[in-house]
Amino acid sequence: MIAASELRVGDCFKNGGEVLVVQKLEGTKTGRNMSVTKLRVKNLLSGVTADAAYRMSDTFEDVDLDTKKMNFQYNTGDTYNFMDNETYEQYEINKEDLGDAPNFIWEGMDVEIVFYEGKPVSVKLPILVDREVVYCEPGIKGDTSGRSMKHAKLDTGYEIMIPLFCEQGEWIRVDTRDGTYKERVKK
Amino acid sequence: MRIDIFCRVIDNYGDAAVAWRLAKSLVQLDPTLTVRLVVEGRQTFRALAPHTGQVEVWDAHDSAFDASLADVWIEAFGERSPATLLDQFCRGRARDLRCRLWIHLEYLTAEAWAVDYHLLPSPQGVTGVEKYFYVPGFRPGTGGLFQDREFLARGERTGVSLRKDLWFRYAPGLPPDAFGVLVFSYEHDYTSFAKALAAWGSRTGRDVVVFAAAGRSQEALGRSIAPPVRLVELPFVNQSEFDQLLWTMDALVVRGEDSWARAVLMGKPFVWQAYLQPEGWQSVKVEAFLEVLRPWFADQTLFDRWATLHRELNERNAEGQGRGDFSVLWEEAPALERALGEFAQYAKNHLRLEASLLEFLRRFKV
Numbered sequence A: 001m002i003a004a005s006e007l008r009v010g011d012c013f014k015n016g017g018e019v020l021v022v023q024k025l026e027g028t029k030t031g032r033n034m035s036v037t038k039l040r041v042k043n044l045l046s047g048v049t050a051d052a053a054y055r056m057s058d059t060f061e062d063v064d065l066d067t068k069k070m071n072f073q074y075n076t077g078d079t080y081n082f083m084d085n086e087t088y089e090q091y092e093i094n095k096e097d098l099g100d101a102p103n104f105i106w107e108g109m110d111v112e113i114v115f116y117e118g119k120p121v122s123v124k125l126p127i128l129v130d131r132e133v134v135y136c137e138p139g140i141k142g143d144t145s146g147r148s149m150k151h152a153k154l155d156t157g158y159e160i161m162i163p164l165f166c167e168q169g170e171w172i173r174v175d176t177r178d179g180t181y182k183e184r185v186k187k
Numbered sequence B: 001m002r003i004d005i006f007c008r009v010i011d012n013y014g015d016a017a018v019a020w021r022l023a024k025s026l027v028q029l030d031p032t033l034t035v036r037l038v039v040e041g042r043q044t045f046r047a048l049a050p051h052t053g054q055v056e057v058w059d060a061h062d063s064a065f066d067a068s069l070a071d072v073w074i075e076a077f078g079e080r081s082p083a084t085l086l087d088q089f090c091r092g093r094a095r096d097l098r099c100r101l102w103i104h105l106e107y108l109t110a111e112a113w114a115v116d117y118h119l120l121p122s123p124q125g126v127t128g129v130e131k132y133f134y135v136p137g138f139r140p141g142t143g144g145l146f147q148d149r150e151f152l153a154r155g156e157r158t159g160v161s162l163r164k165d166l167w168f169r170y171a172p173g174l175p176p177d178a179f180g181v182l183v184f185s186y187e188h189d190y191t192s193f194a195k196a197l198a199a200w201g202s203r204t205g206r207d208v209v210v211f212a213a214a215g216r217s218q219e220a221l222g223r224s225i226a227p228p229v230r231l232v233e234l235p236f237v238n239q240s241e242f243d244q245l246l247w248t249m250d251a252l253v254v255r256g257e258d259s260w261a262r263a264v265l266m267g268k269p270f271v272w273q274a275y276l277q278p279e280g281w282q283s284v285k286v287e288a289f290l291e292v293l294r295p296w297f298a299d300q301t302l303f304d305r306w307a308t309l310h311r312e313l314n315e316r317n318a319e320g321q322g323r324g325d326f327s328v329l330w331e332e333a334p335a336l337e338r339a340l341g342e343f344a345q346y347a348k349n350h351l352r353l354e355a356s357l358l359e360f361l362r363r364f365k366v
Helices: B014-029 B083-092 B113-117 B149-157 B160-170 B191-204 B216-224 B239-247 B258-266 B282-296 B300-315 B333-350 B353-363
Strands: A012-015 A018-029 A035-043 A049-055 A059-062 A066-075 A079-084 A090-094 A110-116 A119-124 A128-136 A149-154 A159-163 A171-175 A180-185 B002-008 B034-040 B056-059 B072-076 B101-105 B130-134 B179-183 B208-212 B230-233 B251-255 B270-273
Touching (some): A035 B113, A090 A119, A159 A171, B014 B149, B130 B353, B149 B239, B149 B258, B258 B333, B270 B300, B282 B300, B300 B333
Parallel strands (some): B002 B034, B072 B101, B101 B130, B179 B208, B179 B251, B251 B270
Antiparallel strands (some): A012 A018, A018 A035, A079 A090, A110 A119
């Protein structure tokens, strides 16, 4: 069994006989230290995509799907192209099936591709990725609290809130589970 | 329609108080409903509601209880049992079920995510049973606030004579025209509160009475309140009595969920202390509430004072203890009543939880 709290973008699970892949997820804290999550899932049997809400403690059946390590090559806008690192075979995945993953992948990055009935259906991302800030307003020196945030754009095109002290050209660590800033990193 | 509501009795009856208010509000709205409240600890629950009228109250562990009789299950707040019992029951006897609709009732929040989550499906993989999130909130598009007709009607009946009678039960001799403040909060150092109240009382010549609700704040108030301010330490009172007491007050310090919602609907001067969360997350909830209320204040200076009090009361760290300029609650009482009263009126007209919930249930023709 897998708990809703353990799910990540790209994970597959079984719910009442349906095989679902997580395309997007967000979590929030409710009252009394509890949490809930909102998932965008695609039904791999019907192809239907839907939003659903769960308690973090809700559990689902695991589904054991094949995965392969592949290299992200390029995107054409609607599709993302990945190459098998061993056979050099290339696979395409529709952008809409990748959920939030395009926000956190870059050309040349190795990722795990999930296969269902021989077809690539999703990308499993590492929990943390390091990316460059390509745009933000100038930093404010001395404000190291991290409480005040500003808008920024990463080299993947993803827009994110970062602390005021971060500067353009710096690298930051991002949590791919919820797309939030974690810390500043040196590159 | 048969509705079963499941909840736990924990932490000064907070969750159970909300579930009980839901149960009785649904019946007030539609007396043809059959509503059963399923609680862990039925005996304990009696202290909250000794008379439950049309609502049947069951113990979650009563072997005679049969969840298959309901058309709708509402699990209040969801975590752990009895929701877990429900889950096991559902999976074990799915074919025998009459229930086709399962509602996860979430905690009240002013945060914007309530709009996103409200009425989202939560498929459980049980054939024929549909589960949905129902999220109470202060924003349009959320589940709204429990109104409780009986509670609102009490407000219209509250006058000097009720105040005199009710206050007499707990402290004979209290002047009924005194300024009454009820405090029902989590831990807080009330030193600044006591000093400010005493100073205002002596400056205005008004008698001041603080009613300390049973629970965590009572001890702290006992240490801080001194004559001429009177302190009345209340015993645990049932919800009906507590509601009446709330209406007789001039200002309120409330906590958690149910008393917070009551204070909002009353439109009286109040400050809310949120449930303490790791990493100070309660502040996120407080800020969201302030964001919703800000536009209702014509006087932004007044709003800032009121908001600062909320922030100080909710800091909950060592530095925050003892802080808080509570005087806004009495010095600015008429202006606060105007602003909060307008929001209360809006909430009563547009954030009607039980009516919206019932409408949602009826859509399923259960």
